[in-house]
Amino acid sequence: MIVRSVAEKDVAELASLFIAPPNPGKWKVAAAEIRLPEPLLDVTPVAPRADVLIVRMQLNDYPRHRYWEDGMTTPVRDVAAGEILFHDLRRGPRMVLDQPYHALHVHIPRAAFDAIAADSNAAPIRDFDYAPGVGFDDPTIAGLGTSILAGLGDSAVRNQPLVDHLILAMAAHVATRYGGMAPMSRGARGGLAPWQTRRAKEILSANLDGAVPLTEVARQCGLSVGHFSRSFRQSFGTTPHQWLVQRRLDAAKDLIRSCRMPLSNVALSCGFADQSHLTRVFTREVGASPAAWRREVQQ
Known part of the structure; x- marks a missing residue:
């Protein structure tokens, strides 16, 4: 999966807010936080049509939301912070961008939904049940979206396995709740060979x-x-992400115990973003800071 974070300076690169990831493949999914304090556009241009669903979590109030799909306008509505909207790129979505905009966009191509359905022994999804341009409440999407935002903002590359899980969970929820996917039981499966x-x-x-x-x-x-x-x-x-965190901690313990390497170097050597990241995770999991634990084992 591809995870992208779009900052203010990068928005000029986007021909539209409704843009699919480049060269979408079977599991090419993108998450982008878009923040526009000063809108650059009036009406967003028509993006190339693609079989991609955008799950949008609005992060600021957006009153008088004017929106089109398939060239047809929808009623003007207020969109509140925290509400969810769907945009089907097969339908050429456009909107008036005339006020500050802050939202999380998660791009999920049809191929990803097909793979989820196949893995669940369910029929492929045809269409999604949603009202164009209308925001709605979905606590599950909102919770996953908040966690994805945290992953994008805090060492996104190092959080890749966790963010992968979150996006996959969101796609599965959308497929089930709004795509009508009904998995059929195939009995309990074993673990890895x-x-x-x-x-x-x-x-x-x-x-x-x-x-x-x-x-x-x-x-x-x-x-x-x-x-x-x-x-x-x-x-x-345990999950792959939790297993990876434990391996990082084990490696850090070995270095702290066996040498006098500075903790900042230990952090980078063991896959942590920096010393503060190491300290935060180490203290949470071990119950003592790396420095305190080093003093204890040396004594």
């Missing part, structure tokens, strides 16, 4: 910084992301 277990551990351990997307780990194991995540939890009793 021994060779898959070894391969997953090799890849994750060699990339403690989390730079390898979960999709690539799953591909190396010959599984879809959803199947891999479930099987990994069944085999290890």
